Structures are given as C-alpha cells and as structure tokens.
Amino acid sequence: xxxxxxxxxxxxxGVALVDYDNDGRMDVFLVQGGPLGPDAKPDPAHGSRLFHxxxxxxxxxxxxxxFTDVTEKSGIRPxxxxxxxxxxDYDNDGYPDLYLTGLGWAQLWHNNGDGTFTDVTAKSGTGNxxxxxxxxxxDYDRDGFLDLYVGNYLNYSFTKDKPCxxxxxxxSYCGPVTANAVPGRLFHNRGDGTFEDVTxxxxxxxxxGPGLGVVADDFDGDGWPDLYVAxxxxxxxxxxxxxxGTFKEIALVAxxxxxxxxxxxxxxxxxxxxxxxxxxxxxxxDNLTGEGDALYRNLGGQLFDxxxxxxxxxxxxxxxxxxxxxxxxxxxxxxxxxxxxNGAVLAIEAQQEAGDPLPxxxxxxxxxxxxxxxxxxxxxxxxxxxxxxxVSRGAxxxxxxxxxxxxxxxxNNNGPARLLMNNLGGKAHWLGLRLLTGKPGRxxxxxRVEILRPGQKxxxxxxxxxxxxxxxNDPRVLAGLADRPAVSGVVVHWPSGRxxxxxAGAVKVDAYTTLREGTGKTRP
Amino acid sequence: MNxxxxxxLATPALLALLALTSFTALFPAGAxxxxxxxxxxxxxxxxxxxxxxxxxxxxxEKIEAAYRAVASAKTLPPADAAASFGEAxxxxxxxxxxxxxxxxxxxxxxRAPQDYRWEYFAGFAAKLSGDLERASHxxxxxxALRTPFPAGxxxxxxxxxxxxxxxxxxxxxxxxxxxxxxxPAAHFGLGRIALLRGDARLAAEHLEATLAAQPTASIVHxxxxxxxxxxxxxxxxxxxxxxxxxxxxxxxxSLLEELEAVSPRSxxxxxxxxxxxxxxxxxxxxxxHDFQEAATTDxxxxxxxxxxxxxxESLGDAGAAERSYRRAVELDPQSSLARLKLGTLLAQRGxxxxxxxxxxxxxxxxxxxxxxxxxxxxxxxQEGRLAxxxxxxxxLVKMAPQDSEARAFLDQLRQDLGKQAPAKEPSPPxx
Numbered sequence: 001x002x003x004x005x006x007x008x009x010x011x012x013x014g015v016a017l018v019d020y021d022n023d024g025r026m027d028v029f030l031v032q033g034g035p036l037g038p039d040a041k042p043d044p045a046h047g048s049r050l051f052h053x054x055x056x057x058x059x060x061x062x063x064x065x066x067f068t069d070v071t072e073k074s075g076i077r078p079x080x081x082x083x084x085x086x087x088x089d090y091d092n093d094g095y096p097d098l099y100l101t102g103l104g105w106a107q108l109w110h111n112n113g114d115g116t117f118t119d120v121t122a123k124s125g126t127g128n129x130x131x132x133x134x135x136x137x138x139d140y141d142r143d144g145f146l147d148l149y150v151g152n153y154l155n156y157s158f159t160k161d162k163p164c165x166x167x168x169x170x171x172s173y174c175g176p177v178t179a180n181a182v183p184g185r186l187f188h189n190r191g192d193g194t195f196e197d198v199t200x201x202x203x204x205x206x207x208x209g210p211g212l213g214v215v216a217d218d219f220d221g222d223g224w225p226d227l228y229v230a231x232x233x234x235x236x237x238x239x240x241x242x243x244x245g246t247f248k249e250i251a252l253v254a255x256x257x258x259x260x261x262x263x264x265x266x267x268x269x270x271x272x273x274x275x276x277x278x279x280x281x282x283x284x285x286d287n288l289t290g291e292g293d294a295l296y297r298n299l300g301g302q303l304f305d306x307x308x309x310x311x312x313x314x315x316x317x318x319x320x321x322x323x324x325x326x327x328x329x330x331x332x333x334x335x336x337x338x339x340x341x342n343g344a345v346l347a348i349e350a351q352q353e354a355g356d357p358l359p360x361x362x363x364x365x366x367x368x369x370x371x372x373x374x375x376x377x378x379x380x381x382x383x384x385x386x387x388x389x390x391v392s393r394g395a396x397x398x399x400x401x402x403x404x405x406x407x408x409x410x411x412n413n414n415g416p417a418r419l420l421m422n423n424l425g426g427k428a429h430w431l432g433l434r435l436l437t438g439k440p441g442r443x444x445x446x447x448r449v450e451i452l453r454p455g456q457k458x459x460x461x462x463x464x465x466x467x468x469x470x471x472x473n474d475p476r477v478l479a480g481l482a483d484r485p486a487v488s489g490v491v492v493h494w495p496s497g498r499x500x501x502x503x504a505g506a507v508k509v510d511a512y513t514t515l516r517e518g519t520g521k522t523r524p
Numbered sequence: 525m526n527x528x529x530x531x532x533l534a535t536p537a538l539l540a541l542l543a544l545t546s547f548t549a550l551f552p553a554g555a556x557x558x559x560x561x562x563x564x565x566x567x568x569x570x571x572x573x574x575x576x577x578x579x580x581x582x583x584x585e586k587i588e589a590a591y592r593a594v595a596s597a598k599t600l601p602p603a604d605a606a607a608s609f610g611e612a613x614x615x616x617x618x619x620x621x622x623x624x625x626x627x628x629x630x631x632x633x634x635r636a637p638q639d640y641r642w643e644y645f646a647g648f649a650a651k652l653s654g655d656l657e658r659a660s661h662x663x664x665x666x667x668a669l670r671t672p673f674p675a676g677x678x679x680x681x682x683x684x685x686x687x688x689x690x691x692x693x694x695x696x697x698x699x700x701x702x703x704x705x706x707x708p709a710a711h712f713g714l715g716r717i718a719l720l721r722g723d724a725r726l727a728a729e730h731l732e733a734t735l736a737a738q739p740t741a742s743i744v745h746x747x748x749x750x751x752x753x754x755x756x757x758x759x760x761x762x763x764x765x766x767x768x769x770x771x772x773x774x775x776x777x778s779l780l781e782e783l784e785a786v787s788p789r790s791x792x793x794x795x796x797x798x799x800x801x802x803x804x805x806x807x808x809x810x811x812x813h814d815f816q817e818a819a820t821t822d823x824x825x826x827x828x829x830x831x832x833x834x835x836x837e838s839l840g841d842a843g844a845a846e847r848s849y850r851r852a853v854e855l856d857p858q859s860s861l862a863r864l865k866l867g868t869l870l871a872q873r874g875x876x877x878x879x880x881x882x883x884x885x886x887x888x889x890x891x892x893x894x895x896x897x898x899x900x901x902x903x904x905x906q907e908g909r910l911a912x913x914x915x916x917x918x919x920l921v922k923m924a925p926q927d928s929e930a931r932a933f934l935d936q937l938r939q940d941l942g943k944q945a946p947a948k949e950p951s952p953p954x955x
Binding site: 130152154155165166167168169170171180181182183200205206207208209234235252253254255257258260261262263264289290303305306309310312314315318319349350352353 | 572573574575578579580582583584587618619620621623624652653654656682685686687688716719720722743744746747749750752753754761762765768770842843847850872873874875878
C-alpha cells in the first residue's frame with residue numbers, strides 16, 4: 001500500500017487456476033499490483049507469478065502438494081499494475097492462453113505449449129488502455145473461436161485522485177463516481193489470431209456502469225451465451241444474445257439489475273449456477289457492507305426473482321464486503337453451496353483503534369445449501385482458514401489435488417495468497433468432466449451439462465472459467481453425487497449449439513472423464 | 525425553521541446513510557415492557573474507543589467531548605445520565621460510528637426506558653451495525669412508546685423486510701398507510717413485499733399508488749417495471765424502465781432532521797445549503813418526471829429527449845442521460861445539438877473514442893458551433909491526439925479570437941507539440 005489511498009490499490013488483484021501445460025493438474029497464476037503512483041514504473045521482480053503444480057502421490061497413496069515458481073521461464077512480463085486474469089484457448093491449439101487486465105493496460109499472452117508464453121496483444125488487437133478488472137472468454141457467435149469481453153471500471157487518473165473523507169473527516173479510500181464509468185469492450189475473434197472491437201456494433205454501449213464482475217452463460221436457455229455484468233454502485237446489466245452479433249440489455253425488467261428496494265448495489269464478485277436444481281442458472285453476487293449478497297433466481301422466460309432475503313444470504317452477509325465468490329458443492333451432496341472471500345474497503349474502527357495498519361480485515365464465509373432454497377452459514381465449522389480475517393479480493397475455484405472436491409486459491413490485499421484445501425474429498429461420490437471441443441481440443445467454456453441420475457432429478461452444471469472477481473476458475477465440471485455412486489448418462493449442450501448424449505458407460509464416477517464434442521449421440 | 529409549515533424531509537446524505545431501510549396489537553407481547561437491562565438501572569455498557577487522530581479538528585473536538593460526556597455520565601442522576609449518553613450517541617451516529625453510538629443509546633435507555641428517542645436512534649445504530657434483530661427490537665419499542673409514530677413504522681417495516689419477516693413488515697407498513705405523510709412509503713414497502721411474494725398485480729397497485737402520491741420518487745419505476753413485465757404488460761414495463769431513477773420515496777422524519785441539523789460540521793449555512801440542494805433535486809426530479817410524461821405522449825419530439833438528458837445529467841444519473849441523448853440522435857441524426865450532448869457525455873464518461881466521433885459529427889453538422897469544437901478539441905487532447913486537437917482549437921480561435929480559454933488551450937497544445945506559440949504582440953526593440 002502506498003499510504004496515499006490511491007483507489008486502485010483497493011481493487012486488485014485476481015488469480016487463475018489454469019492447467020497451462022495440460023498435465024492434468026491445475027497450476028496457479030497470481031496477479032500482482034506493484035509500485036503505484038503517477039511516476040511508478042512496473043517492477044518485474046514483484047510482478048505476477050506463475051506457479052506450476054507439481055504435486056505428487058506418494059507410495060502410501062498420500063498426496064503431496066507442491067508448486068514451483070516458473071515465472072521466469074514462462075516469459076510473462078505484465079506491463080503495469082495488475083488487476084485480473086481470464087483464461088481461454090483463443091487459437092484452438094489446445095493450450096490455454098492468458099488475458100491480463102490492469103490499470104491502463106491489458107495483455108494477451110499466447111501459450112506456446114512448451115511452458116513459455118508470447119505477448120500477442122498488439123498483433124491480436126486486444127489492447128485496452130482503460131482500467132480493466134474482470135474479463136471472460138466466450139464464443140458469443142458460435143463460430144468455434146473464443147471471443148473476449150473485458151469489463152472496465154472507471155476513468156481514473158492519479159492527478160485527480162484525492163483521498164475522500166469519512167463522515168468524521170478522516171482520509172479514506174474513495175468509492176466509485178459512477179459518472180466516470182467506462183464501457184466494457186467486446187472483442188470478436190476472427191479466427192486468425194486477431195480480434196476486432198465490436199463493442200458498439202454489438203450494442204454494448206447502450207448501457208454501462210463501473211464493471212467489476214462478468215459471467216457469460218445461457219440464461220434464457222436458447223443455446224446462445226448471454227452476458228451478465230456486475231457494476232459497482234450502479235445497476236447491473238444482463239445482455240441477451242440476439243443471435244446476430246448483437247445483444248439486448250434487459251436486466252431491469254428481468255428483475256436482476258437492482259436490490260429489492262430499487263437501489264443499485266456495489267456488486268463485485270459474481271457467479272452463475274443452478275443452486276435450486278430447476279435446470280436454470282441463477283446469479284449470485286457479493287456487495288458492500290450493509291448491502292448483503294444478491295441472489296437472482298432464474299425463473300425462465302428472461303425473468304428473475306430476488307432470492308437474497310428468502311435464501312438467508314443477504315442477512316448473513318450484511319456485515320461483509322465481498323469480492324471473490326463461487327457456487328461450489330463443497331461437500332458433494334449435489335447442491336451448490338456458496339463461498340465468498342471478503343475484505344472491507346473502508347476502515348473498520350475497532351481494527352484501526354487496535355493499531356492495525358490495514359484495518360480492513362474480514363473473514364471468509366461458507367454457506368451450505370439446505371436444498372430447500374435456503375442457506376445456512378457454516379463458516380465456523382469450515383476450519384481455521386475461515387476464522388482468519390484478511391483483506392481478500394480474488395478467488396479461483398477448482399480441484400487442485402484432483403480428489404473430487406473443490407479447493408480455492410485466495411488473493412489478499414497487501415498479504416500472502418492462500419490455498420484452501422477442501423478436506424471433504426472422498427466423503428461423497430462425485431463426477432468430474434473435462435469437456436473439449438475442436439481439434440486438438442480446447443475447454444468448451446460455456447458448455448452446460450445435464451447429469452442424469454437414476455431415480456433422482458438431473459443435475460445441471462456448466463464448464464466455466466469466468467466469474468468470481470478478476471479471476472479464472474478450473475474449467476472442469478465437478479458435480480457431487482452424494483451417497484449414490486451412479487449416473488445414467490450425461491447430456492452436453494455444447495457452445496456450438498450441438499446437443500450430445502453420452503451413456504453411463506462413457507463416464508466414470510469418482511474420477512475425471514474427458515468428453516469430446518462430436519463423440520456422443522447427437523440430439524435434436 | 526420550517527417556515528412554510530411543509531414537512532421537512534431528511535436530507536439525501538443522511539437518508540443515504542440510514543437507508544440500509546398503533547398499535548399495541550401490532551407488536552409482540554412485552555414490546556412495551558422495559559428491557560431487562562433497564563431493570564439493572566446502574567449497569568453501563570462499555571463504549572468502544574475510536575482513533576481520533578486524523579479526524580478534522582472540529583469533528584475531533586466533538587468526538588472527544590462526547591467521550592467526556594460518557595465518562596462523566598456514570599456519576600450523574602439517571603435522567604441527566606440518560607441525556608448525556610443519548611447526546612453522545614447522537615454525536616457518534618452523526619459521524620457514522622454506529623458501533624460506538626449503540627451502547628450509548630442503550631445506556632441511555634437503561635436510565636430512561638420510556639424515552640422513545642433513544643430506542644429509535646438505537647434502532648438506527650443497530651441497523652447500521654448489521655444487527656437486524658436488535659434494530660427490530662429497538663424500533664418496535666420506539667413505535668410502542670410513541671403513538672402515533674409514522675416514521676418509526678416505516679423504519680421498522682424496512683428492517684422487518686431485511687430480516688425476511690415479510691408478514692411482520694406487511695403489518696407494519698399497513699399501519700403506516702393510515703398516515704398521509706407516510707402513506708407513499710408504506711405503499712412502496714407493501715409493493716416490494718408483494719413482488720417478493722410473487723404477487724405482481726398487488727405490487728403494481730401499491731407501486732402505482734406510491735407514484736400517484738409522490739411522482740418524483742423515480743426509484744419506484746424500477747420495481748413497477750418488474751411488476752408489469754411479470755404481468756406480461758411489456759409496453760408498460762418498458763415505459764417504467766425508461767423512467768427509472770434514484771430519487772427515493774420521501775417522508776418526514778423529525779428526529780433524523782434534528783440529528784442532521786445540529787451537525788457541527790454542517791452548521792446553519794450548510795443546513796440551508798443542503799435544504800436548497802434538496803429542493804433543487806426535487807425540482808429537477810419533477811422536471812425529469814414531466815419530461816418522461818411528455819415523452820410518453822410525444823416520443824418523437826427530440827426536444828423532450830434533450831431536456832430529459834440534461835435533467836438526468838444534473839441529477840447525476842449519467843446512464844439515463846446517455847440513453848436520452850442517444851434517443852435524440854436516433855430521432856434526428858442530423859441534429860448537431862444532440863450529437864454535441866451525446867459526444868460530450870460519452871467523452872466525460874471515459875468512452876472518448878465514441879465521444880470524439882459524435883463530436884466530429886456535431887462539428888460537421890454545424891461548423892460554427894464553438895462549444896462543439898471546444899469539446900472536440902478537449903476530448904482529442906485528453907486522448908493524446910494533440911495535433912488534431914490543435915487543429916480544432918486553431919479553428920476555434922480563428923472563429924472567436926476573444927475566447928481566452930481556447931487561446932490558452934491552443935498555446936498549451938502548441939507548446940506540447942514543440943511548436944512556438946505565435947507572439948501576441950510585436951517584441952519591443954532592444955535598447
């Protein structure tokens with residue numbers, strides 16, 4: 001922290017779980033801030049880091065976690081103060097690439113497949129000289145190539161940044177001036193390694209706010225990916241894909257733009273997932289202290305119901321300012337639970353009084369889905385990591401040790417990253433899927449999977465790297481099956497629009513299975 | 525003073541701080557009974573310390589005085605001690621220190637359990653501290669102690685909604701319907717509850733009633749849009765969505781006004797200024813509403829959309845302003861003024877590339893528009909396109925040689941471009 005209360009230092013940074021070398025283990029990319037100020041220069045020694053996951057299993061069957069810093073070899077050199085990261089294989093070569101957002105810069109790093117990366121920002125045309133935070137790869141025109149949405153936050157300049165004051169006149173970080181919001185950018189992938197900025201053509205300039213979270217998902221079930229953008233202290237946007245390269249914004253009338261009292265909220269992290277088991281993905285976001293988490297239940301027909309209060313999430317999260325978050329089934333009971341990582345943006349008086357130089361620390365929260373539309377907070381039972389207050393920001397969710405239970409990597413402002421390992425692996429049955437499309441095969445981001453279970457309702461999950469806050473998740477699908485180790489098949493709704501069924505023999509319970517588009521039984 | 529006898533409204537600043545948002549039969553048995561801690565009259569809850577270093581001197585003085593009052597209150601007779609604790613609590617609450625304020629109010633209540641003011645402020649402090657159960661308890665007691673207390677009913681209803689106790693909230697808002705000054709807020713509360721319960725028809729009825737009584741409350745339009753969308757009335761939903769804004773439903777709340785009015789930081793002048801600002805906002809909101817009404821009847825009149833855009837800009841709702849200006853451009857792509865307004869706003873909002881294109885069109889359509897040239901030159905300069913900016917300011921200075929601001933920009937740009945600024949007057953001959 002600079003001590004000068006520059007607003008950007010409160011907002012970063014993100015983290016990615018990415019298997020960059022395709023060895024089946026999730027590696028970690030940590031975005032870093034660095035020197036900050038009008039005359040600050042990037043400091044490579046304190047730049048973002050890539051850690052290779054070289055964990056192994058010993059003869060006793062015990063897994064040993066280990067990561068090696070491979071930043072130097074990777075060649076990744078961020079151009080400035082970092083904010084976020086998105087992951088997607090934009091050139092379909094089978095290796096996931098990295099898109100980094102920052103304060104006044106962005107970079108697309110092409111994965112060369114040999115542990116090194118090449119900066120292709122200029123060549124690809126994906127530069128962004130604004131303050132970008134979250135970004136997402138998704139194939140909005142279903143042409144087989146991942147396009148890119150970059151969420152921008154504010155028009156910021158150090159010279160104009162003067163610290164704000166609390167009601168008692170103490171210097172404090174500022175909140176966003178929504179009039180200074182900058183539109184996000186949509187880059188269309190031409191399929192030849194280059195992109196074109198189609199933001200205006202796609203209609204995305206019609207509404208925007210200070211964007212912090214983004215998720216691409218087929219919210220209306222028409223087989224085309226839509227886009228939800230979470231804004232800070234401004235109404236959120238739901239862009240419905242019109243199938244012709246354009247989007248239509250409907251959040252307000254759909255009922256997912258504002259709080260139930262009609263006020264915009266300071267939305268940060270976001271995720272989409274089917275928490276109530278009705279086959280439609282619902283949206284969850286975390287907000288500023290005093291606002292509580294927002295949950296929009298997808299009713300179908302482009303309508304949402306505010307479930308924040310009825311679920312109990314809003315009340316339980318009121319004292320917290322949330323950033324990274326995700327739907328995850330931490331106990332594999334087949335219901336999606338919720339984990340949020342928190343950290344205030346305004347000084348907490350008690351911590352300040354105690355002399356804490358960074359008095360913004362808050363604990364993380366874990367909510368257990370009770371299966372009846374309600375959640376119970378179980379943070380106290382989730383281990384000491386949940387009792388330890390930090391200034392958490394980014395969070396990437398995925399199965400780091402491949403034991404069938406979701407883990408989480410958390411970044412902290414002015415503090416070390418944390419890897420929270422889920423110890424419930426093996427206590428319930430699960431199904432892991434890696435969904436690949438094209439040749440040699442890239443993760444089919446945006447694919448939705450219906451997992452058919454004998455005598456039980458289907459489970460719906462999606463392959464995604466987007467969501468959370470400024471971070472990228474494990475793109476594999478991990479579904480808990482509770483105590484019944486059986487599935488009767490899976491149906492994959494590929495981003496291309498193709499629907500394919502795979503019978504029970506094609507997938508293995510309590511293990512990861514790779515499914516490739518074009519190898520299942522096509523459904524109309 | 526409230527010269528006109530018109531109910532004064534709590535200022536937006538204070539409402540923003542507190543908007544986190546009979547009747548014995550309305551409340552559970554025992555609501556009127558003194559709380560348990562009041563029976564142990566001398567028991568005093570500790571008041572947390574906050575760091576005063578870094579506070580503005582005038583504020584620090586007030587905070588330190590409040591702490592001194594807390595320290596000395598313990599030795600005073602109960603009535604005086606209650607007043608000391610209560611006043612200290614109000615000071616802490618005024619400066620957004622609810623966790624410090626709450627024990628002060630509860631200490632005051634322990635000594636003066638029938639004083640509804642301390643219950644009311646304790647309710648606020650608890651709500652702001654995130655303790656909704658405690659807030660509900662205090663607000664319940666406040667409205668039970670003072671009958672009638674319409675503002676208290678609305679505050680209580682808001683907390684009940686946040687607690688997801690919709691049944692209690694509905695009862696409370698229904699009680700507040702009986703009072704003309706809180707009826708709009710009560711309708712708004714009942715409308716939101718109906719939406720949460722999935723009854724869009726009832727929601728629409730309540731929300732329409734809110735707007736009928738308080739047309740400037742633009743926040744209501746968003747909920748009404750949702751209600752009409754669920755009822756399948758898409759046109760109505762779209763109209764409501766277009767009218768959506770941030771103006772809250774207002775109701776008089778004398779205790780809050782009192783809290784704001786005695787703020788040592790604001791003082792009398794600031795209080796007056798805030799009131800004027802509030803009145804100006806009300807006038808602007810009224811203008812926005814009138815423009816929106818006009819747009820409904822004559823949606824192709826570009827003047828309405830330009831006026832609405834300007835009003836929304838003044839209200840600080842840049843998104844709505846941009847939508848209005850875009851509509852104006854759609855209606856008349858040849859309007860230089862519409863392009864100028866849209867381009868300027870886009871450039872200000874950070875979409876400079878788009879803004880510049882609009883401003884270029886504005887200049888092309890009206891080459892003599894000084895404002896368009898100035899704003900275009902300014903946006904180009906901000907984008908780092910200095911040569912193009914120089915050309916625009918050069919043209920502007922030729923058009924208006926007396927424009928000293930444009931001249932200063934031009935000189936600065938030429939300096940940045942490494943060009944010599946032309947001498948304003950011939951140099952005097954050397955001696």
